[in-house]
Amino acid sequence: MADDPFENMLAQMDRAEEYADVDHGVFERLKSPERTLKVTLPVELESGEVEVFEGYRCQFDSSRGPFKGGVRFHPSVTQREVEALAGWMTWKTALVDLPYGGAKGGVICEPKDLTERDLERLTRRYTEGIRRMIGPEIDVPAPDMNTNPQTMAWMMDTYSMYEGYSVPQVVTGKPLEIGGTPGRVEATGRGVSLVTERLFEYLDRDLSDASIAIQGFGNVGSNAARLLDEAGANVVATSDVTGAAYDPDGLDVAALGAHVDAGGLIEEYVAGEYRGSASGSTWDDPDQITNAELLTLDVDVLIPAAVEGVITADNVDDLRASAVVEAANGPTTVAADKALTERDIQVVPDILANAGGVIVSYLEWVQNAQEFSWPLETVNAELERRIGSAFDKTVEQYDTKELPDLRTAAYTLALERTAKAHEYRGLFP
Ligand code: NAD
Numbered sequence: 054m055a056d057d058p059f060e061n062m063l064a065q066m067d068r069a070e071e072y073a074d075v076d077h078g079v080f081e082r083l084k085s086p087e088r089t090l091k092v093t094l095p096v097e098l099e100s101g102e103v104e105v106f107e108g109y110r111c112q113f114d115s116s117r118g119p120f121k122g123g124v125r126f127h128p129s130v131t132q133r134e135v136e137a138l139a140g141w142m143t144w145k146t147a148l149v150d151l152p153y154g155g156a157k158g159g160v161i162c163e164p165k166d167l168t169e170r171d172l173e174r175l176t177r178r179y180t181e182g183i184r185r186m187i188g189p190e191i192d193v194p195a196p197d198m199n200t201n202p203q204t205m206a207w208m209m210d211t212y213s214m215y216e217g218y219s220v221p222q223v224v225t226g227k228p229l230e231i232g233g234t235p236g237r238v239e240a241t242g243r244g245v246s247l248v249t250e251r252l253f254e255y256l257d258r259d260l261s262d263a264s265i266a267i268q269g270f271g272n273v274g275s276n277a278a279r280l281l282d283e284a285g286a287n288v289v290a291t292s293d294v295t296g297a298a299y300d301p302d303g304l305d306v307a308a309l310g311a312h313v314d315a316g317g318l319i320e321e322y323v324a325g326e327y328r329g330s331a332s333g334s335t336w337d338d339p340d341q342i343t344n345a346e347l348l349t350l351d352v353d354v355l356i357p358a359a360v361e362g363v364i365t366a367d368n369v370d371d372l373r374a375s376a377v378v379e380a381a382n383g384p385t386t387v388a389a390d391k392a393l394t395e396r397d398i399q400v401v402p403d404i405l406a407n408a409g410g411v412i413v414s415y416l417e418w419v420q421n422a423q424e425f426s427w428p429l430e431t432v433n434a435e436l437e438r439r440i441g442s443a444f445d446k447t448v449e450q451y452d453t454k455e456l457p458d459l460r461t462a463a464y465t466l467a468l469e470r471t472a473k474a475h476e477y478r479g480l481f482p
Contacts, residue, residue, distance in 0.1 A: 056386075058137035058361060064387040069464035072456055075472040083143075083471060086113040086136050092182030094160070096175050099168045106175060108160040110183040112192055113139035116474035119190055120156035121146055121411060123197030123226075124179075124204070126172075130159035138197075141382060142411070144467035145404040149443040151415045156192050158183065164199045176204050180211040187212065189222040189422070195414050196226040202238075206231055222421035225414035234417035236432040237410075242276020243433065244409020244440045245380045248401050249277075249354060250284060251444045252376060256399065261285035264301075264352040266374070268292050268344060269359030270319065273380045273407065275310050277356060282306040290339075290347050292359070295320035297347040300339040308334035349373060357384035364389045372398065379403040394458045402460035404467065405440075405447055412439050 063084060070080055089111040097103050109132050112120045122142040125135075135157045143155025160179055164172060186192055196205055205224045209231065212223045221232030229235065236243070253260040263286045267274045270291045278288045288306050290299040295318045298304060308331040312322050315329030323341040327334065348355065348368060355374035357363050361383040364372065369389040376399045379385065383403060385393065393400050413436055420426050451462035 056362065057133060058383055059133045059140070061383060061387055062137045062140045065390075065460065065464055066468065068457075069461050069468055072454055072461060073465040073468045073472075075468050076476065079472045079475045080468070082475070083114060083468070086111050086139055087115060088112050088186075089132060089136060090183060090186055091132065092179065094175065094178045094182060096171065096178055098174075099170045106160055106162050106179075108158065108179045108182060109135045110158040110186060110192070110194075111136045111139040111156060112186065113155040113157075114143045114471060115154035116471055116478060117147060117154055118152035119154065120192035121151070121153040121195070121414065122156035122158065123195045124158035124160070124200050124208075125197040126160050126162050126164050126175075126199040126204075128161060128163045130161045135159045138382065141404060143471065144464060145408050145411060147467040147470040148404050148447070148463050149408045149412055149439055150470070151411065153193075153411075153415065156194075157197070158194055159197075172204070173207050176200075176207040177211045180208045181215075184212055184215060187223060189220060189418075193222070193414075193418060194224050195411070202226055202228040202233060205233075222418050225417040227417070232417070232421050234413060234420055234427070234432055235429040236436065237413045237417060238272065239276040239280075240413035240436060241273045241380070241407050241410035242278075243280055243436060244412065245273065245277040245356065245358070245378060245406055246280035246284060247409070247437055247440050248406050248444050249281060249286075249356070249378050251441060252354075252378065252399065252401055255444075255448055256376070258353075262287050263354060264289045265354045265356060266290040266299075266347050266350045266352045267356040267358055267380075268297075268347055268363065269357070269381065270309065270313055271358070273410075274356070274358035275313060277358060277380060278304075278306045279310060286354075289352060290342070290350055291319070292344050292347050293319045296323070297342045297344055298323050298339040299342045299347070299350070300337060302337070304339055305331075305334045305336035308336065354378055357381045360384070362386055364393075366392070369393060372396075374398065377401070379406045382407065390458075390460065400458060400460060401444075402463050405443055405459070405463050408443065409436055409440055412436050 094106040138157035146153040227233035311329035312331035317328035349371040351373040358380035364385040366388040
């Protein structure tokens with residue numbers, strides 16, 4: 054069960070239903086998506102070969118507003134995974150109170166084996182495939198794993214070509230030059246850092262010098278590391294697919310960031326093969342440990358910021374962190390989650406911890422609709438206000454209803470808000 058993300062999501066909902074004030078009929082409806090489109094995508098590759106890809110767009114629930122959710126390019130994409138991720142987007146947008154529903158898209162492919170031209174053709178063909186179900190007021194895609202601002206630019210251009218005029222607000226996460234917003238790239242990492250700070254305030258603990266291990270040093274992990282380092286915390290370990298760098302006295306986060314930005318790998322950094330300005334680092338060389346070892350380090354906070362299903366029944370008893378902030382989507386299996394609750398380890402759930410990305414996507418969409426752009430300070434202030442308020446409401450729900458954990462509190466709030474929208478709108482016809 055734990056390996057199926059959809060079952061994982063249903064189990065999280067079931068756990069919250071007990072405490073949520075939600076009509077059972079509405080709850081049953083919320084266990085399945087509104088619709089999922091499967092598209093077959095023949096693409097002529099640069100090699101001259103025609104390869105047929107398969108893609109999906111799932112629209113989970115639109116009771117609170119237009120659908121919103123990323124597009125993922127990955128070999129392990131499945132319909133079930135896309136549907137689970139669309140469900141999580143529904144709970145996330147409801148929890149942080151954005152006027153959106155939840156959606157997700159995916160294409161089964163290995164981006165590493167495709168050229169830039171292949172990726173452009175695949176993106177355009179996929180956009181054509183789903184174009185009848187997206188639109189600024191209908192469904193607004195964004196980047197996810199292996200997609201980026203360039204992917205969004207191709208999607209926006211393809212959609213706009215069919216419409217006959219530029220429609221920037223059909224996607225978010227665009228480059229600045231075509232309607233993107235300042236602050237979007239680092240938004241998720243900034244949100245992770247902000248909720249970690251709030252968690253420490255709530256627990257009445259001092260973040261300065263708190264030790265932090267971050268699995269994954271990509272977009273989310275590296276920005277969270279930089280901002281937490283700036284906030285005074287001590288980032289002692291981080292990783293990529295090649296393994297983890299660990300120094301109990303703290304890592305030189307700026308040098309590591311410069312190395313990775315220049316295309317470097319963690320194992321090279323540990324071996325002293327610095328790229329970019331990292332060569333100027335005067336810090337001690339860290340030790341190389343495995344990703345599995347990183348997860349069980351004796352730290353104040355563990356931040357999984359890489360892939361799904363890394364905290365499982367097999368390793369949960371070895372975890373020594375006193376808090377977990379879930380930057381990745383679905384990093385904890387249901388069985389492991391129960392064990393963390395029993396061990397009194399506070400977990401800030403993914404739908405809250407990584408909501409900074411969708412919050413700033415919403416701010417991009419609002420600016421596009423207004424045909425007006427905001428400065429970075431305004432975007433960051435609005436992000437902080439919204440994610441801070443969602444954190445406070447989750448904690449209030451947890452305390453006043455005496456719920457077992459913060460995840461149940463977050464789901465209870467999200468389910469109640471979505472069910473309320475269904476109740477007001479009524480049942481068509
Ligand atoms: P990314 O591709 O930029 O970075 C992923 C990092 O994880 C890289 O350092 C990579 O080497 C590492 N990694 C990949 N597979 C690994 C493995 N098996 N073991 C250890 N490390 C591994 O991705 P990202 O945008 O930083 O996203 C990370 C997570 O955050 C994902 O779960 C994603 O769904 C979630 N998330 C991202 C955003 C966003 O705005 N980017 C928003 C919400 C949630």
